[in-house]
Amino acid sequence: MFRYDLALIGFGGVNRALAELIAERGDALRAELGFGLRVVAITDLRAGSLVRTEGDGIDLTPLLAVAPGELDFSQLEGGSPEPRNEWVIKEVPADIVAEATFTNPTDGEPALSHLRWAIEAGKHVCTTNKGPIALHGPALRELARRHGVRVESEGTVMSGTPVLRTARRMFGGLTVTGFEGVMNGTSNYVLGRLEAGLSFADAVAEAQALGYAEADPTADVEGYDVQLKVMILAGEVLGADLKRTDVPCTGISSLTAEDVRLAAAEGLRWRLVGSAVRRADGTVEARVAPVALPAEHPLAGVSGPTNAVAFHTDLLGTVTIGGPGAGRTETAYALLSDVIGIHEHTGGAASGFGVKSLQEARRG
Amino acid sequence: MFRYDLALIGFGGVNRALAELIAERGDALRAELGFGLRVVAITDLRAGSLVRTEGDGIDLTPLLAVAPGELDFSQLEGGSPEPRNEWVIKEVPADIVAEATFTNPTDGEPALSHLRWAIEAGKHVCTTNKGPIALHGPALRELARRHGVRVESEGTVMSGTPVLRTARRMFGGLTVTGFEGVMNGTSNYVLGRLEAGLSFADAVAEAQALGYAEADPTADVEGYDVQLKVMILAGEVLGADLKRTDVPCTGISSLTAEDVRLAAAEGLRWRLVGSAVRRADGTVEARVAPVALPAEHPLAGVSGPTNAVAFHTDLLGTVTIGGPGAGRTETAYALLSDVIGIHEHTGGAASGFGVKSLQEARRG
Numbered sequence: 001m002f003r004y005d006l007a008l009i010g011f012g013g014v015n016r017a018l019a020e021l022i023a024e025r026g027d028a029l030r031a032e033l034g035f036g037l038r039v040v041a042i043t044d045l046r047a048g049s050l051v052r053t054e055g056d057g058i059d060l061t062p063l064l065a066v067a068p069g070e071l072d073f074s075q076l077e078g079g080s081p082e083p084r085n086e087w088v089i090k091e092v093p094a095d096i097v098a099e100a101t102f103t104n105p106t107d108g109e110p111a112l113s114h115l116r117w118a119i120e121a122g123k124h125v126c127t128t129n130k131g132p133i134a135l136h137g138p139a140l141r142e143l144a145r146r147h148g149v150r151v152e153s154e155g156t157v158m159s160g161t162p163v164l165r166t167a168r169r170m171f172g173g174l175t176v177t178g179f180e181g182v183m184n185g186t187s188n189y190v191l192g193r194l195e196a197g198l199s200f201a202d203a204v205a206e207a208q209a210l211g212y213a214e215a216d217p218t219a220d221v222e223g224y225d226v227q228l229k230v231m232i233l234a235g236e237v238l239g240a241d242l243k244r245t246d247v248p249c250t251g252i253s254s255l256t257a258e259d260v261r262l263a264a265a266e267g268l269r270w271r272l273v274g275s276a277v278r279r280a281d282g283t284v285e286a287r288v289a290p291v292a293l294p295a296e297h298p299l300a301g302v303s304g305p306t307n308a309v310a311f312h313t314d315l316l317g318t319v320t321i322g323g324p325g326a327g328r329t330e331t332a333y334a335l336l337s338d339v340i341g342i343h344e345h346t347g348g349a350a351s352g353f354g355v356k357s358l359q360e361a362r363r364g
Numbered sequence: 365m366f367r368y369d370l371a372l373i374g375f376g377g378v379n380r381a382l383a384e385l386i387a388e389r390g391d392a393l394r395a396e397l398g399f400g401l402r403v404v405a406i407t408d409l410r411a412g413s414l415v416r417t418e419g420d421g422i423d424l425t426p427l428l429a430v431a432p433g434e435l436d437f438s439q440l441e442g443g444s445p446e447p448r449n450e451w452v453i454k455e456v457p458a459d460i461v462a463e464a465t466f467t468n469p470t471d472g473e474p475a476l477s478h479l480r481w482a483i484e485a486g487k488h489v490c491t492t493n494k495g496p497i498a499l500h501g502p503a504l505r506e507l508a509r510r511h512g513v514r515v516e517s518e519g520t521v522m523s524g525t526p527v528l529r530t531a532r533r534m535f536g537g538l539t540v541t542g543f544e545g546v547m548n549g550t551s552n553y554v555l556g557r558l559e560a561g562l563s564f565a566d567a568v569a570e571a572q573a574l575g576y577a578e579a580d581p582t583a584d585v586e587g588y589d590v591q592l593k594v595m596i597l598a599g600e601v602l603g604a605d606l607k608r609t610d611v612p613c614t615g616i617s618s619l620t621a622e623d624v625r626l627a628a629a630e631g632l633r634w635r636l637v638g639s640a641v642r643r644a645d646g647t648v649e650a651r652v653a654p655v656a657l658p659a660e661h662p663l664a665g666v667s668g669p670t671n672a673v674a675f676h677t678d679l680l681g682t683v684t685i686g687g688p689g690a691g692r693t694e695t696a697y698a699l700l701s702d703v704i705g706i707h708e709h710t711g712g713a714a715s716g717f718g719v720k721s722l723q724e725a726r727r728g
Binding site: 021025032033159160165166169171173174295296298300301304308315316318319320321322323324330333336340 | 385525535683701
């Protein structure tokens with residue numbers, strides 16, 4: 001039976017949920033997918049690092065029994081109080097590095113370095129981290145190509161909803177001319193409350209009280225979160241390499257309850273839309289802005305935690321994919337789907353390795 | 365360069381549109397997809413049959429210049445006034461048989477025989493024909509497995525919108541517990557006109573006048589078309605092998621304009637929904653019926669020529685795929701996507717064959 005050894009970088013909600021999936025469903029997944037998953041390293045800013053490459057790797061069940069804030073890897077065999085990200089990524093034998101640290105929209109660090117170290121060490125990468133993929137996706141994919149590994153990043157757009165992979169693999173033979181997406185659940189929630197008559201400030205305060213919006217809601221309501229997703233999608237489906245300055249960004253804070261009420265009276269619904277289209281000269285025009293959509297628009301009904309992207313194509317017209325925009329388990333599933341994607345690209349050739357991992361096989 | 369030889373069975377709108385795609389885009393497709401397409405046989409109830417296996421195969425451009433009703437293959441070299449389906453499918457060397465004759469919802473014939481002959485002759489099959497796939501899909505796939513070929517049928521549900529292939533290939537590692545679909549454009553149109561205040565009879569008459577409904581609208585408005593699609597989807601995503609009697613079917617003819625108006629006043633929208641769900645005992649419960657959907661339901665906004673299927677899953681909740689439900693080019697694209705699917709399953713192993721087709725390679 002084929003097996004992948006994983007190093008989890010960042011042990012917050014997403015990688016912890018991935019560990020839960022592996023602990024709870026590992027046997028079922030092995031039976032279905034034809035490969036096993038073994039976690040050989042975990043690093044976390046607060047908990048430190050933990051490495052175990054013998055036997056079944058790290059025993060996940062006792063770790064998952066400890067509350068997230070109370071994990072201390074230094075107390076465990078193979079543990080250290082330091083995250084030791086660089087050492088773990090470069091030196092611990094793993095087939096796949098699962099990167100799920102915080103998103104930095106300015107320069108993508110430290111996740112960008114995590115991904116580069118992994119690729120240069122000959123390890124595949126899966127990540128839910130928007131920063132490095134939005135800012136440096138094409139360069140990272142080229143680096144991975146040179147090193148013979150994969151960079152997979154389904155979870156950077158709409159958690160585990162298979163948006164990137166569908167666009168990449170289901171549209172062969174046709175041309176995607178552009179896309180429009182409703183890709184921010186917080187903005188959906190706030191717009192829904194504006195439709196119900198609340199002021200913008202009250203709607204944001206309510207979203208914060210309910211945990212839907214962060215203490216600083218800027219990235220969501222000003223559109224910066226969607227801006228990164230537009231850059232990622234434009235790279236995947238239009239081959240564009242956009243900078244943040246290439247994507248003009250207007251958030252929903254420019255809307256008033258009165259705007260929303262007047263639009264609703266005309267059958268229009270305001271949505272925060274991230275979009276890109278290929279111009280006649282081949283370049284790509286992208287933007288993020290609130291748009292008043294007519295009821296028959298495929299994104300008009302997208303609301304609350306559901307997100308959706310409408311792809312415009314030459315042969316099929318518009319194809320829309322909707323699903324969860326966020327969530328711990330939903331995003332952890334994105335990482336699992338990335339591992340499946342890596343397996344489909346590489347596993348066929350490697351599947352004679354028996355119980356050895358890719359890394360062991362590479363070492364001979 | 366790898367190449368697939370195609371036999372087109374039925375030369376109505378769909379296979380004719382596929383021939384147009386090949387004639388107009390063959391070179392671009394070859395560059396993108398890594399394989400060429402050559403049509404070596406065409407059969408049609410009215411035009412007869414045409415076979416040319418030498419050189420570039422059948423020259424499609426002059427055929428496409430003739431109006432559909434005026435094609436007469438008997439006037440051409442390699443032509444016959446008879447369709448000769450059985451002989452062409454069994455004897456003409458082709459890699460893939462593209463079946464696009466009329467749908468027979470009772471026993472699937474003659475398409476069912478076309479598919480069986482092709483599979484038993486060692487040929488891959490792609491089809492847009494709902495009859496044989498709905499009624500005998502699991503048996504056909506098993507027959508194909510035994511003969512080492514593929515049966516692909518993306519166009520049987522929502523034309524080229526990648527519903528079946530997404531469900532089969534994008535949901536690895538999670539469990540689909542059921543689905544709901546709005547999969548009939550004629551019903552969508554009629555419901556839209558009922559919402560606008562027309563009577564059912566007037567709405568159907570209008571749809572017929574505009575060419576959206578057939579002279580006998582029974583299959584669309586009584587739900588029988590959706591019933592076949594539910595059987596196909598349930599086979600693909602739930603592993604069910606349903607008979608028509610397993611899928612109770614109520615059409616939209618049971619609705620009045622008053623029903624629709626009253627629902628709209630409560631924020632509900634009637635849609636003809638085909639659905640299936642796995643019961644606790646493992647069996648599958650399926651049905652077709654009009655349902656009054658709340659505005660926030662992912663299918664409530666699906667209208668007109670757009671169709672959509674919402675898949676319910678354990679790890680991702682609901683994932684919805686929307687797109688065109690019909691159309692000549694859209695359905696021809698389904699056949700092209702089937703060929704791509706066949707290539708992805710078999711082409712890797714065969715890609716050392718150079719310019720030889722699979723069939724030539726098989727013959728040595």
